[in-house]
Amino acid sequence: MKIIILKNALVQAIQNVHKAVSSKSTIPVLSGIKMAADESGLRFTATDLEIGIETLVPTLIDDEEIVQVKEAGAIVLSARFFGEIVRKLPGKTVEIEVKQNYLTIIRSGKTEYNLHGLDHEEFPRLPQVAGNQVFSVQSDILKDMIRQTSLAVSSEEIRPVLTGVLFTLKNGNLKFVATDSHRLATRESIVEAPPEMEFTNVIVPGKSLNELGRLLADNDVLVDVVVAENQVLVKMGHTQFYTRLIDGQYPDISRIIPTTFKTGLTVNTKELQGAVERASLVAKESDNNVVRFNIKHDRLEITSASPDAGKMSEPIDEIQVNGDELLIAFNSKFFMDALRVIDSPDLLIEFTGSMSPFLIKLPDNPTYLHLILPVRIY
Amino acid sequence: MKIIILKNALVQAIQNVHKAVSSKSTIPVLSGIKMAADESGLRFTATDLEIGIETLVPTLIDDEEIVQVKEAGAIVLSARFFGEIVRKLPGKTVEIEVKQNYLTIIRSGKTEYNLHGLDHEEFPRLPQVAGNQVFSVQSDILKDMIRQTSLAVSSEEIRPVLTGVLFTLKNGNLKFVATDSHRLATRESIVEAPPEMEFTNVIVPGKSLNELGRLLADNDVLVDVVVAENQVLVKMGHTQFYTRLIDGQYPDISRIIPTTFKTGLTVNTKELQGAVERASLVAKESDNNVVRFNIKHDRLEITSASPDAGKMSEPIDEIQVNGDELLIAFNSKFFMDALRVIDSPDLLIEFTGSMSPFLIKLPDNPTYLHLILPVRIY
Known part of the structure; x- marks a missing residue:
């Protein structure tokens, strides 16, 4: 692999994916960020097996060259160390070249680093999510829905379902519910969904949603949400976010909410x-x-x-x-x-x-x- | 005691002294800030017995009434708790009234707090520093001297003298020296001192100097430094800063500094x-x-x-x-x-x-x- 990338784009890509890097895994490769270069650009991936984030830095944006791929290939570099180095690089561009034995040379300005990389073949592949259950929602609305409900999830692992936010969809109305049994928050929104699309017991980990919330932009661009058996995939422009779902049946909350008041x-x-x-x-x-x-x-x-x-x-x-x-x-x-x-x-x-x-x-x-x-x- | 004070002045005064509040003392009164009101204004004091800070909020500044003393007196209030409360008060002014049994009523806007205070008689008196050894230095220069030397003090208590900065004065030249035996920093400055004034082994704790550095303004106003047997007193406008000195003989560093180079x-x-x-x-x-x-x-x-x-x-x-x-x-x-x-x-x-x-x-x-x-x- 040999590429030249704008430093700012590199910093941004690392920042996008680094929240998915495992901080305490015993699998060394999970503490790294995978970079893979091909004709489409440079793809960054990180996962802790609970969530996964993938972001593509395309070769061109508005005719400006962002990444120049001189040789396709892939490498995994320590997320913490690589992130620190990149932020301090002196030049406007960064050259990354992978040699034998995963030795990775990073050049910027007059600075040269030689880093020990890891085999990208050992990096887990992100799941392939089947795309039949898809709805679309504005980025800022989804961000708001997460913000207004995820604070109420339980932090106690005794009832795992309560550590997640319940997603339901019916007649194009998306509803989030979270409760730790002392308080409960709900938020709804009309979304763009096929008329027959419906789900009732999709439980997304609260922690995953907080990371997703950080990635979502404060604008009205539509993001696609794919709901599958065991996972949810959110597609935001060049970035994809995966999270596993929580197994189990979410409690029926309909009787808890009073309908009259004194x-x-x-x-x-x-x-x-x-x-x-x-x-x-x-x-x-x-x-x-x-x-x-x-x-x-x-x-x-x-x-x-x-x-x-x-x-x-x-x-x-x-x-x-x-x-x-x-x-x-x-x-x-x-x-x-x-x-x-x-x-x-x-x-x-x-x-x-x-x-x-x-x-x-x-x-x-x-x-x-x-x-x-x-x-x-x- | 009964006073009305501008909220901003109260917040500032607490901020000035709170660095001297003891965070881990077994003496309850040392976790507090003493307030004493008399005809000159409201005086705030805090000490952890290593350093002490006293600041006076005068009744008038430039003809503006800052403190209105309705009844003289004194009280000690928990620094942490009182500080938190004051920052959140809604009004422009704050009324503080001490009733029986150290019960202290704080009113601002429509908010009223009743706090349990402590007996101010139990609060240690700050030392009386004899004023025969006094020099004057610009606030920003003293701040710079501290900044440029205190980083080199030792953090290891094995040689207590190295945890301090050595002050010497001769012929009006003030010199600071700090070393942890791996590095050494010195900084000098001409100060205003009586011609005969001289000292050679005044060792001020590095931690105390860092707190003093925070109090010193970035301006050329002169501050007075009083050097006594066991302590140093720094007078900055309405605020006084005391620190004890470190006992012992500072090592002779004159032979360590090379005078030629290759x-x-x-x-x-x-x-x-x-x-x-x-x-x-x-x-x-x-x-x-x-x-x-x-x-x-x-x-x-x-x-x-x-x-x-x-x-x-x-x-x-x-x-x-x-x-x-x-x-x-x-x-x-x-x-x-x-x-x-x-x-x-x-x-x-x-x-x-x-x-x-x-x-x-x-x-x-x-x-x-x-x-x-x-x-x-x-």
């Missing part, structure tokens, strides 16, 4: 966020992280207390309350997580009693829903 | 820095971190090699070399540390053989000197 309030997001954040500073000094809402007919009082640290109170006046007065307590971390992924200026919160789950909704966007279980007040 | 070269700082940094990426993959200079009559070649990772080479051509050709090896970390604190565009490096210490000098500034011991090339 107390409803509309409140300014930023104001509430600030108050709960200030209350949480006291709450997190004690074990349970509890913040209370004391809801009167035109007023919400936010309080917290810790035996060691002290207590805090802050009213939000002149808010709109419908229904009964209520005193309710909850884990402030869950509440703050939910508010962090909300972009709407106002919130709708619906309660059905001090021991029932409450809902955070967006007045301007019915596709989002966040449910939080309260904690008992002693 | 090979001298002048080289562009940035170019050399880049090359050594690139070489160090390979060097740090092996234990010894070694980078080599191969000096020819008009050319410097920088190389490094690691059995696992590979090797690197980069020439710097057309440089000015005086004297013999030379092959020398050294710990690249030391070299990079030295270059990081140099602002000159060019460097002068003087060698006296492959097993003798070499000097890094600045062509435009004879007050700075950095010495590095080479390593043996097998």
